[in-house]
Amino acid sequence: MNQTRAPGRIIRSILFDLDGTLVDSARITCAIIDAMLAARGATHTADPQLVRAMDGIGGEAMIAAVMGRHCRDPAEDIAEFRALHIVAATPDDLAFPGAAHTLAALHSGGLRLAICSNKPQALCEKILGDLDLARHFGAIVGARPQLARKPAADPAVLAMAAIGADPATSLVVGDTLIDAATALAAGVGMVLAGWGYGVAAALHEMPGLPVLQSLNDLLVLAGPAGKIPSAWMLQPALTASDPTSSR
Helix, strand or coil: CCCCCCCEEECCEEEECCECCCECCHHHHHHHHHHHHHHCCCCCCCCHHHHHHHCCCCHHHHHHHHHHHHCCCHHHHHHHHHHHHHHCCCCCCCECCCHHHHHHHHHHCCCEEEEEEEEEHHHHHHHHHHCCCHHHCCEEEEECCCCCCCCCCHHHHHHHHHHCCCHHHEEEEECCHHHHHHHHHHCCEEEEECCCCCHHHHHHHCCCCCEECCCCHHHHHCCCCCEEEHHHECCHHHCCCCCCCCC
């Protein structure tokens, strides 16, 4: 990533997506679905590439696509998946390289951090707690009843309110077009996690999106002189016509 400081706004708050941005959650998803498939007599396992592709969509669409003909009822199957997930062990190395160090440094440096995810609230809290990362966040906003999911601005707005953030000095770090659309809707800067699952699809629709090469890049951009380059403040003209079409 080009780290040249363009004139912009100082970063004071960062909203992180979770799956595919901070943690390699596809590993757990594959393991749980493998167990479900085996219990139904399947002789194959989940396709990791398909799991990653469907990660940003999630829910019933994800479980139906990955389980294929072994999916009995998407609503029941996703409920079973989540019940298994909440009791599954979280691998100690599930976070992407640099996540723990970067989050600790940003937090200790005075930045306000929040999670903004479409993953169910309880699962967000479990994974972050298991990895000892929850302590770095002033708010964890996952999917919950009566809260619109990303790409609606609502989760980002709620997260910013919880940590006292100003959209003008906030940044979304995510890996999908859905994250970019959320940032746009909330009036927040945006940068893609280049190691994430949905980067290629996001860049196909919005080729002007900036991309981080590693989480450590944030240590430079969010340092004492770090600013959001003006190009990171998304404009409606850059947005795909319907970022929710696959949801």
